[in-house]
Amino acid sequence: xxxxxxxxxxxxxxxxxxxxxxxxxxxxxxxxxxxxxxxxxxxxxxxxxxxxxxxxxxxxxxxxxxxxxxxxxxxxxxxxxxxxxxxxxxxxxxxxxxxxxxxxxxxxxxxxxxxxxxxxxxxxxxxxxxxxxxxxxxxxxxxxxxxxxxxxxxxxxxxxxxxxxxxxxxxxxxxxxxxxxxxxxxxxxxxxxxxxxxxxxxxxxxxxxxxxxxxxxxxxxxxxxxxxxxxxxxxxxxxxxxxxxxxxxxxxxxxxxxxxxxxxxxxxxxxxxxxxxxxxxxxxxxxxxxxxxxxxxxxxxxxxxxxxxxxxxxxxxxxxxxxxxxxxxxxxxxxxxxxxxxxxxxxxxxxxxxxxxxxxxxxxxxxxxxxxx
Numbered sequence: 001x002x003x004x005x006x007x008x009x010x011x012x013x014x015x016x017x018x019x020x021x022x023x024x025x026x027x028x029x030x031x032x033x034x035x036x037x038x039x040x041x042x043x044x045x046x047x048x049x050x051x052x053x054x055x056x057x058x059x060x061x062x063x064x065x066x067x068x069x070x071x072x073x074x075x076x077x078x079x080x081x082x083x084x085x086x087x088x089x090x091x092x093x094x095x096x097x098x099x100x101x102x103x104x105x106x107x108x109x110x111x112x113x114x115x116x117x118x119x120x121x122x123x124x125x126x127x128x129x130x131x132x133x134x135x136x137x138x139x140x141x142x143x144x145x146x147x148x149x150x151x152x153x154x155x156x157x158x159x160x161x162x163x164x165x166x167x168x169x170x171x172x173x174x175x176x177x178x179x180x181x182x183x184x185x186x187x188x189x190x191x192x193x194x195x196x197x198x199x200x201x202x203x204x205x206x207x208x209x210x211x212x213x214x215x216x217x218x219x220x221x222x223x224x225x226x227x228x229x230x231x232x233x234x235x236x237x238x239x240x241x242x243x244x245x246x247x248x249x250x251x252x253x254x255x256x257x258x259x260x261x262x263x264x265x266x267x268x269x270x271x272x273x274x275x276x277x278x279x280x281x282x283x284x285x286x287x288x289x290x291x292x293x294x295x296x297x298x299x300x301x302x303x304x305x306x307x308x309x310x311x312x313x314x315x316x317x318x319x320x321x322x323x324x325x326x327x328x329x330x331x332x333x334x335x336x337x338x339x340x341x342x343x344x345x346x347x348x349x350x351x352x353x354x355x356x357x358x359x360x361x362x363x364x365x366x367x368x369x370x371x372x373x
Contacts, residue, residue, distance in 0.1 A: 029081065030088050037089030046125040047089055050221055050248035053082050057222045057248075075223065083219040103128035104243075107151030107181075109170060110162035112136035114216035114313070115186055119161055123243065131155065152179040157239060160185040164319040168192045175200045175207070182239045184208040188267065188316070189323045190229065190259050197231045197256065208236035209256060210244075211263070215312065222248040229259050264326035271317055272330055274309040277302060 006014070040047060057078040064074035106123055110116040111132025124130045130143065133151050137144040145151050151158050152174050158181045160167050167185060171193055175183060183206065185193060190209060200207045209229035218224060226249045230237050237253075244251060254262060281291075291299070309317065321327050344352045 026081075030084060033085035033088045034092065037092045040089070041092055046127065047086070048122070048125045050246065053220055054222050054248040056082060079220045079222070086219055104156040105129045105131070105154065107131050107133060107145060107155035107158045109133045109148055109151065109158065109160045113161055115212065116161035118216040118218070119159055119186065122247075126243070126246070148174045149177060152177045152181050155181050157182045157184070157243070160187070163315065164189050164192060164323055168196050172196045175205055180206070182206040182208065182236045184210055184236065184240045186210050186212055188263065188320050190256060191325050192323055194256065201231050201233055206233055206236040206239070207231045208233060208240040209259075210240055211259065213267070223250070225250050225252060227252055227254045227259065229254050229256050231256050260324050261326045264324050264330050268320055268324055268327055269330045269333070271309060271320060272334060274306040276334070277306045278310055281306070
């Protein structure tokens, strides 16, 4: 006699019990994260351990792949768990840490801004002695330096995390001082500072550049990219690479002359598409409840991306569009793409429509494995 199959209610009860076990396991994991955080605090160990974060992500992907879960979803779960663990650990009062002398003395110009604060936390956790220059920084703090000139005199490395429009004159004045400091920036568009960097290179100054391809809200670095933008000064390139090489970031070298064109396509184009989506949405006749009631999966995904753009600082996004000399090329591509799509639809050309999707999909397929940090 065959075993009686469980009823729907019984299966739901089993799911509820399984959910309870998952919740209890997460609770235990976060308690363990707290214990690890207290141990780190007592032993003067940096809060972030990027190699461990990478191992956790890979471990979850391997385990859940066996259960039939797609790798992007397992990676998202792993990142969420890591971020929750960090939240718990960050809430633990820090024990007074003894000074560390193994790292470099680093000055961050614009250290109170979004990416400046991220750099500060990242480099401090890596064991460096970090100081900031920013009118918004606490002037009474021992970590605040009064000027860029003082940073150039006292630091081994000076990083510019300043607004794109303001950086060139600040960097130019900094490089006029006699200093052995390595100078680099984390700007999203390099065109405004290219003349300054080239002039400094000709004078034998140690200049380099970098571009984190994520915002300051990033909590985990596994799977995220950072561009190392070479100005042609090998010793400066090595110094900047060393700052990030022990993290979970994917590091990719890009020549200074190629950076802005690449960014116009990989960053400016993505921003522009979302800005157009927001602009079109703002002028349509439907109310938010109308759209919510009829929203498709694709609409939800696109709305999530567009909302992230809308919530970021408009000044930075405007500068990324307006200061990149290759933005006009992107706009021309968008116009041509819209005209092409409209023509295909008007002609009812199913074959061309299929070819359009196939051509685009080929650009989204994984290319050669990028250089790992």
